[in-house]
Amino acid sequence: MAPPAAATRTTRGQLLVLVLLLASQFTLAVDFSVLNVALPTVGTSLGFSDANAQWIATAFALCAAGFTLLFGRVGDYVGKLRVFLVGMAALGLASLLGGLATSPALLLTARAAQGLATAAVTPAALSLLTTTFPEGPARQRALGLNSVMMSTGFTCGAILGGVLTDVASWRWAFLINVPIAAIVVAVAPFVLADPAARERTRLDLPGAALVTAGLLALVYGATRLGENGAADPWALGCLLAAAALLVAFWAAERRHPHPLVPVTILARRAVGWGNAAGFVTFTMEPALVFLLTMYLQHVLGLNPLQTGLMLVAMGTGAIIGGVVGPRVTAAFGVRRALVGGLVVQSALTGLLVFVGETTGSLWLVAVTTFVGAIGHVCAIVGFMVAATSGLPDHEQGLATGVATMTQQVAIALGVPVMSAVAIAAGGLASLSALRLAIAVDAAVVLVGALLVARGLRQRSG
Structure with a gap:
């Protein structure tokens, strides 16, 4: 039976909620990768040693991944809106500190604080999103747009980091967050509501x-x-x-x-396998961005700005994936959307093993990352629908906390693991080593697709 029109139509209030939450999610996703391309420049500017510059990224990832589940559950106790507002205010202050930092200690403090803010805001925002839109096409569209913000935000972070480093200063990678956070904190109390009942038990x-x-x-x-x-x-x-x-x-x-996490929720087939699929796609796609950044800079000799511009194709594909992802999920079901998206991501990643030592390979990078990103975001949409469906509002904070933890931990793990593969095979400046790491990336996604297909085969949608 088709859903009633009222269930599929987006009201003006829902649209305002959507715009506000998507802006916050995009900002957080950008923060995860914005300094990756600029690490050498930032390190030199503030006096980081070569060995310690990586901590600029690690300090953020540790806090963002480590505290997400805790803050997601805290939102169920004290209110998701309250956690969202405190987190966004903290993000603005941390970004201001980072933009004005004059020493390694201050910058690492700012990055750790940004990570904690991300751990608080991301599950709260996602939970507010799922409780604003009822299950069905409206929620799937909202989750599709949210997926676009997460995926394109990570990619745009790499692009923006390269552009700002070459054109202005790396400090603007921090300072650009300050007005965005201020606007969100000022507007959110008039737009957002926390309809879910709060937990009364002890944490x-x-x-x-x-x-x-x-x-x-x-x-x-x-x-x-x-x-x-x-x-x-x-x-x-x-x-x-x-x-x-x-x-x-x-x-x-x-x-x-x-x-903190009732194991029964993860025992649900859709929730458990949805998170497994999300872990695979969020581990390997950011890792691919990192490997391609190494390839473009170390093998082809592109500068940060050129490297960032080469990733525009991936960001464009992610946007298209966010548009078609909810339609694919609605038309073919969650299982087919998840598996199909992972297979497309795997196949197009696998084609990148044919990149060479000349700029003639740039067309291959652009085409494969464009199409692969469409599959990647279709998989994300399926993941978010599976991970948050069939649950009452008072469990949405938990479900979105688990889903967000899956996302944050996956992003944090993918880059170092694939970096270790490339280093073991010859180093991040070796074309053969990068090819091997890319092949491993594609293989992991394909294995994930096969396991998810098997795990969800008893479900029809």
């Missing part, structure tokens, strides 16, 4: 401590692995500690009367 503090420590150890260990390779004992130790902490977290959640 699961042991579970929060275990999962936060586990995620921090996981991202830190993976980052060291990407920098130093498998011979780094600290990397291996952190990864083992992360595994132990996360296993302990899972065991604790099964026994706690009011767990």
Whole structure:
């Protein structure tokens, strides 16, 4: 039966909510990658050593990934709107500090604060979005646009970082957030509402401590692995500690009367496999952006501005994917949208193993990243629909917290892991090593597609 027109029509109030939340999501996604291209310039400007410059990115990723689930659950207790407003205000202040930083310590403090703000705002914004739009076509369209903001924001961050570094100053990568955050904080109380009932039980503090420590150890260990390779004992130790902490977290959640994450929600087929698909696509696509950045700069010799402009094709594909993704999901079902999007992403990534040492390969990069990004965002739309469907409003904070954690951890892990692959194969300036890492990227996505297809095969949509 077709949904009634009222369920599919977007009201003026819903449109205002959508614009405000999408602006915040885009800003947060940009922050994740905006300094990646400019790391050498920033490091030189503030006196970072070559070995420590990577901490500009790592400080952000650690906090964004490590605290997302905790803040997502806090929103269920104190109110998602309150967490959203505090997080956006913190983002503005942290960005101002970063833009004015005169030492490595101040810049790293700003990046860590930006990461904490991202961990607070992202699940709160997504939860407000899903509770504003009822399940069905309206929510799928909203999630599709949200997916565009997340994916294109990451890509545009790389583009913007290159442009600002060459044309103005890397400081504007921070300062541009300040007016955006101020506008959102000023307007949000008049536009947003928090309709979901709040939790009245006590917060699961042991579970929060275990999962936060586990995620921090996981991202830190993976980052060291990407920098130093498998011979780094600290990397291996952190990864083992992360595994132990996360296993302990899972065991604790099964026994706690009011767990931070009820394991029953992840046992739901759509939620569990949707998050698995989201983890795969969000791990490998940002990793591909990183590998291509290394290829364009180290192999072809492009400058940051030229490198950023080469990623415009990927951003354009992501926008188109956000438009067609909800339609694909509605027409073919969540399972086919997820699997099909992952297969397209894998196939087009695989074609990039044929890039060469001359600028004649630029057309291949542009075409494959354009089409691959369409598949990537179609998969994201399917992921978000699967991960948030069939749940009451009071569980949306939890579901969106889990989905956001999946996204943030995946982005934080993908780059260092693929960097470690390339370093082990010959280094980030070696064409053969980058080709191998790209092939591994494509293979992981394909395996993910096959597993998701199998896991969701008993569902019709």
